[in-house]
Every structure is written in structure tokens, then in C-alpha cells.
């Protein structure tokens with residue numbers, strides 16, 4: 186009896202809580218956020234340099250939610266979730282060996298369990314290092330888990346090398362369509378076609394839930410939230426129509442390219458209104474953007490696309506993009522009221 190009781194006592198004691206809400210975390214949150222940004226940058230993802238300080242302020246003020254994974258005093262992970270108007274966007278990052286993944290799953294459960302009330306949708310990007318941990322975690326997440334209410338959205342990071350001696354050929358637009366620079370149009374006009382282009386499609390959740398949110402998102406991008414917007418590589422297409430006041434242009438599509446670093450640019454957005462698709466306009470916008478990037482001296486273009494967005498995927502593959510890595514987003518959507 187005396188030999189067995191210590192074991193029994195140990196197993197009946199719940200494991201020390203590994204996941205601490207960020208607002209109650211006594212360690213250095215800023216350092217954690219800086220580490221998270223560095224890990225994401227190393228994966229080719231863009232986060233502005235001011236992000237760690239801003240996020241720390243938001244976490245301390247509880248406008249952003251966060252969870253720190255620290256088993257036995259060793260920092261292993263961080264989940265952050267920015268919440269606004271019933272929408273949550275965030276990142277869950279884990280560093281450690283594949284054998285420590287139960288801790289990472291505890292972080293997922295913490296977000297799932299402590300979802301703020303009144304949410305409509307949460308998107309949580311998953312990342313881990315080293316890479317073998319990320320793929321092992323991905324397999325764990327892909328397996329159905331009745332205890333979790335998240336679903337997994339598969340995403341692809343794609344890249345296309347740009348060679349100044351071999352720019353992609355220019356594509357001509359159908360008659361009466363012409364190019365104009367996209368950045369001069371401003372967020373309201375761009376949102377007026379961005380939102381209807383994405384609604385109902387597989388990447389719908391990546392833009393915004395309302396036209397107003399979409400406009401806010403575009404305004405942030407145009408103001409450089411994720412990198413300086415590139416004028417020469419962000420192209421819009423208008424359809425020329427005769428009106429009583431003379432020729433008038435209707436915006437039908439555009440692209441938005443941002444500088445990630447002096448070598449690499451991000452195709453942050455490309456959209457063509459449904460009515461004008463399948464005429465080669467998307468292909469022409471993409472070619473124009475890539476040629477603009479070559480002219481600006483960039484040596485690679487990158488983008489993210491959802492696996493299910495097969496049309497966009499085909500467009501990118503035909504333009505020479507290849508898959509660099511696969512990524513996952515954990516998505517929770519409020520059940521519809523019946």
C-alpha cells in the first residue's frame with residue numbers, strides 16, 4: 186500500500202495548468218510577441234514591425250485575447266485572437282518537438298473553450314517550428330476530434346521567381362477594357378468590387394464579413410499595414426462605356442501588391458467581378474502585376490490561397506506559381522439560428 190500510494194496520489198492530481206490567459210501572464214508578453222513575429226517572418230508571412238507592441242497593449246487591455254503555453258516554466262506557445270464585431274482573427278504558434286504536441290492541443294482547446302460570447306466566426310492560423318512539428322500537428326488537427334468545434338481550412342503559400350531577363354508576357358484585355366493604376370482609386374471604390382467578388386466564394390472568409398469591414402481592411406492595406414503598397418504592380422481594369430457625358434469607366438477588377446522586403450512582394454489581393462470572369466481579365470491583371478514587380482526589381486512574388494479556391498489556384502499555377510508550403514486555419518463558425 187505504502188508503495189502504491191505515491192503513484193496514485195500523483196495520478197489523481199490534475200497536471201499543472203500549462204496554458205495561462207495572456208492577461209494574467211506574469212512573464213514578458215512583449216518578448217513572446219516579438220518571438221512570434223520573428224517565427225512568422227521566417228515563414229515568409231508579413232506582420233508590421235510595430236505589431237508586437239500594439240498587440241501587447243491590446244492583450245493587456247483585453248481587447249485582444251491570448252493564451253501562453255508554458256509547461257514546466259518552458260515557453261512553448263502563444264495564441265492570440267483579435268476580436269471585433271463578432272469576428273475573431275488570430276494566430277496560434279507552437280515551438281517544440283512533435284512529442285510535446287499535447288500541449289499545443291491544450292492551447293487549441295483553451296481558445297475553443299474560452300471563445301467570447303456573441304462570436305460569429307473565428308479564424309486562427311496555425312504555425313509551428315520546427316517544420317516537422319508543424320506537419321505532425323497538422324495531421325493531428327486534420328483527424329476529427331469530437332471535443333473540438335473548429336474545422337480545418339487548408340491554405341497554400343505559393344511563390345513565383347521573377348527573372349528580369351524573362352518577364353512574363355503581357356496579356357491583352359478584351360475590347361473596351363483597359364488598365365488603370367489601382368492605388369489611386371482608394372479603398373471605397375476597391376471595396377465596392379472586392380466584396381462582391383469574394384462573397385459566396387471559397388475565400389469569402391479571408392476578406393471580411395461586411396462591405397464596411399472590407400473597406401476598412403483595404404484602407405489598412407493601402408496605408409501599409411502589411412507592407413508598402415506597390416503602385417506599379419497594383420493594376421485595375423475598367424470597362425469603357427459611352428454615357429451621355431462621354432466615355433465612362435466602370436471598375437471590374439484589380440490587384441494589390443505589397444512590398445515584403447527588397448526582394449519579395451506579396452500579391453495581397455486579386456479580384457474580378459463575377460460578371461466579367463472567364464474572359465482572361467484575371468490572367469491579364471496578374472501578368473501586369475508580375476511585370477510591374479519585375480520592373481521594380483523584385484525577384485519573387487508570393488501569395489496565399491485556400492485549397493478549395495480551385496479557379497484562383499489554376500490561374501496562379503498557369504502563371505508559374507508553385508506551392509511553397511501548406512498551411513492551416515482553424516475556423517469556428519456560429520451555428521445558424523434555425
Ligand SMILES: CC(C)(COP(=O)(O)OP(=O)(O)OC[C@H]1O[C@@H](n2cnc3c(N)ncnc32)[C@H](O)[C@@H]1OP(=O)(O)O)[C@@H](O)C(=O)NCCC(=O)NCCS
Pocket residue numbers: 382383386388455456457458461462463464465466467468469489490491494496497499500
Ligand atoms: C480568381 C479570379 C481573379 C480569376 O478571374 P478571371 O477574370 O475569371 O480569370 P481569367 O478569365 O483570366 O481565367 C479564369 C478562367 O477563364 C478562362 N478563360 C480565359 N479567357 C477565356 C475566354 N476568352 N473564354 C472562356 N474562358 C476563358 C481561363 O482559361 C480560366 O479558366 P480555367 O482556368 O478554368 O481554364 C476570379 O475568379 C475572382 O475574382 N475570384 C474571387 C476572388 C478570389 O478568390 N481571388 C483570389 C484570392 S487568393
